[in-house]
Amino acid sequence: MWLPVLGLVIGILLGLMSNFSIPDEYSNYLSIAVLAALDTLFGGIRAHLQNIYDEKVFVSGFFFNIILAASLAFLGVHLGVDLYLAAVFAFGVRLFQNIAVIRRILIAKNSTK
Amino acid sequence: MGKKKTLSFTFITMIIGLMLAVQFRSVQTPEVRDTRDTWQLREDLNEEMELKARLIKEIRANEQKLAEYETERKQGQEQALKNTLNELKEQAGLTDVTGPGVTIQISKLDDELLLDHVDYTLSPDLLRRLLNELNMYGAKNVSIGGQRVINTTVIREIAGETKINGRSLKNFPLEIRVITETFEDAQELYNRMLVSKAAEEFFIDNLKVNVLDPEMSVTVPAYEDSIRIRNIESVKADKGES
Known part of the structure; x- marks a missing residue:
């Protein structure tokens, strides 16, 4: 249970200590990738709680979502339309939904105890 | 939670953490303030x-x-x-040359020694012989009576007068200037000329050869005319062969 949290901490520390930063024009892509990753993560947690978790779906969804989001943003830049907003919107909505589901499940679990 | 599941979650949270940190760093680049004063x-x-x-x-x-x-x-x-x-x-020999050398004077024999009136003519054979001797003893540049001796110089008798480069040699004393490589060479040439046989033979022509002491600086004049080369032609370089 605590291992993923530890992983998160390690990742953050690694990122902060590596003194690595990306150019300004690519920060859009990274932000949307972060959003996609978070979406996948919460989706994974929800699936786990609903007992419909599938390893392959989770891992492939993680990378696929990131790539899709980044390419959408890329396309948007080249079309002159802020397409990345669509990704932000979609991921944001799903993030909220997932978190809401997780919350309900946790509440239901707590109330049954 | 299965072990595999935990591992993949850990992996993904790690990546998310990394991305978050990088994004944070990129967006939150601290503003560098210029705090220097005027001085x-x-x-x-x-x-x-x-x-x-x-x-x-x-x-x-x-x-x-x-x-x-x-x-x-x-x-x-x-x-x-x-x-x-x-x-x-x-x-x-188209330039004046100055260097260590010897001056030889050919003058008329004193009149008292002569029995009667004679012509003072310098025979070209004798002059040529003297010249050869000089060359043998290391002469580099020679002028006779102010005429530079070059490769094509001709000494010959024309109408009873000995001529060099087409100019008469009849004003005595005649000066022969010889330039050598070094002063030592000049000294050696001087010594050889003192005992030279050719010099002695001038006596027959009622002439006297007087070899002056070697000097550090003797000047030989340049050849006066332009050198005419007959029967010689430059090779036409047309076939690109050298």
């Missing part, structure tokens, strides 16, 4: 100006060097050709 700014400006001056100086020096190399490259061949030309002119 420090001035000093910094001075430093930069010095650097600029130094760089400009360097550029100028390099450009100058470049220009020098350019001109050197251009003049190099020309200079080489000129040098060669001068060398060849000197060898051919």
Whole structure:
């Protein structure tokens, strides 16, 4: 249970200590990738709680979502339309939904105890 | 939670953490504030100006060097050709030459020694013999009576007068100037000429050979006319063969 949290901490520390930063024009892509990753993560947690978790779906969804989001943003830049907003919107909505589901499940679990 | 599941979650949270941190760093680049006061700014400006001056100086020096190399490259061949030309002119005898050497005077024999009136003629054979002897003993440049002796110089008798380069030799005393390589050579030539047989034979023609002491600086005049070369033609370089 605590291992993923530890992983998160390690990742953050690694990122902060590596003194690595990306150019300004690519920060859009990274932000949307972060959003996609978070979406996948919460989706994974929800699936786990609903007992419909599938390893392959989770891992492939993680990378696929990131790539899709980044390419959408890329396309948007080249079309002159802020397409990345669509990704932000979609991921944001799903993030909220997932978190809401997780919350309900946790509440239901707590109330049954 | 299965072990595999935990591992993949850990992996993904790690990646998310990494991305978050990088994004954080990229977006939150701390604003660097300029906190220097006027004085420090001035000093910094001075430093930069010095650097600029130094760089400009360097550029100028390099450009100058470049220009020098350019001109050197251009003049190099020309200079080489000129040098060669001068060398060849000197060898051919078209220039005045000064160097260590010996002066030989050929003068008339005193009248008292002579029985009756005679012609003072210098025979070309004798002069040629003397010249050969001089050349044998290391003469480099020779002039006879102010006429430079070069490769094509002809000494011959024309209408009873001995002529060199087409000019008469009848004004006595006649001066023969000889330039040698070094002063030592001049001394050796002087010694040899003192005991020379050719010199003695001038006596027959009622002439006297007087060899003066070797000098450090004897001047031989240049050949006066232009050298005419007959029956010689430059090779036409048309086939690209050298």
